[in-house]
Amino acid sequence: MQIIEVRDILEAEVLCCDEILTNEVNNAFSSDLMSDVLAFVNGKTLLLTGLVNCQVIRTAEMADLNVIVFVRGKSPDKNVIEMAKQGNIILLTTRDTLYTASGKLYSKGLKGINI
Amino acid sequence: MSAIKYTFQIEKDDFSRAGEASSSIKKILMQVGSEPSLTRRVAIATYEAEMNIVIHSDGGTISVMIDPKCVMVLAKDNGPGIENIELAMKEGYSTATDRIREMGFGAGMGLSNMKKCSDEFSIESKIGEGTTIMMNMCVKEGE
Numbered sequence: 001m002q003i004i005e006v007r008d009i010l011e012a013e014v015l016c017c018d019e020i021l022t023n024e025v026n027n028a029f030s031s032d033l034m035s036d037v038l039a040f041v042n043g044k045t046l047l048l049t050g051l052v053n054c055q056v057i058r059t060a061e062m063a064d065l066n067v068i069v070f071v072r073g074k075s076p077d078k079n080v081i082e083m084a085k086q087g088n089i090i091l092l093t094t095r096d097t098l099y100t101a102s103g104k105l106y107s108k109g110l111k112g113i114n115i
Numbered sequence: 116m117s118a119i120k121y122t123f124q125i126e127k128d129d130f131s132r133a134g135e136a137s138s139s140i141k142k143i144l145m146q147v148g149s150e151p152s153l154t155r156r157v158a159i160a161t162y163e164a165e166m167n168i169v170i171h172s173d174g175g176t177i178s179v180m181i182d183p184k185c186v187m188v189l190a191k192d193n194g195p196g197i198e199n200i201e202l203a204m205k206e207g208y209s210t211a212t213d214r215i216r217e218m219g220f221g222a223g224m225g226l227s228n229m230k231k232c233s234d235e236f237s238i239e240s241k242i243g244e245g246t247t248i249m250m251n252m253c254v255k256e257g258e
Binding site for chain 2: 033
């Protein structure tokens with residue numbers, strides 16, 4: 001699924017890197033536990049999370065993830081967004097909860113990963 | 116390419132900079148053209164080690180020795196040491212505080228994640244002295 005579709009499905013706001021919204025993701029993973037992200041997630045996976053600190057960006061960088069959706073209307077501060085920009089990591093924010101956002105994407109065909 | 120060595124200083128409780136050493140290591144590996152799957156394993160393992168040093172220790176260092184096929188990581192801290200290594204290795208076991216958990220860490224997956232990423236893994240710890248973790252990761256056949 002293209003990130004631009006994710007944006008439309010979740011009526012999300014793009015916080016960073018809107019020039020690469022045509023990039024694709026194959027799966028999604030929803031978690032607030034960064035060690036679980038590091039343990040289970042591979043590249044081309046979308047991360048949905050309620051955490052907005054700089055460790056989320058670091059986690060994405062280490063695990064080769066290139067898009068993060070912040071749920072429940074959360075938005076990180078400027079230096080976190082700047083860090084994502086440097087790593088070409090797309091950031092979106094939606095007013096949906098983690099459950100609702102995950103359900104909307106799943107119902108449109110974006111499946112979870114196998115662990 | 117002959118083996119190259121880098122050492123990074125990791126400060127206790129410095130959460131704003133936590134991950135910078137791992138980020139630098141990943142960039143170095145990408146620059147020297149390391150195989151992507153190996154690069155990813157090293158990045159994840161060093162990041163978990165770095166977070167552990169920031170969260171649990173009195174500070175320490177992470178060293179990497181890079182040669183064309185393998186990367187060795189040495190994470191060494193200055194204490195306080197782990198009382199029960201077997202328990203610490205258990206998935207889900209953690210002594211992290213609520214503050215750490217609110218940052219998305221302290222789920223008790225760090226050491227097992229490091230082991231999972233490594234081809235060789237060893238951990239030694241002495242109360243009052245510190246903990247040393249050695250990880251060796253090599254390109255797998257077919258990569």
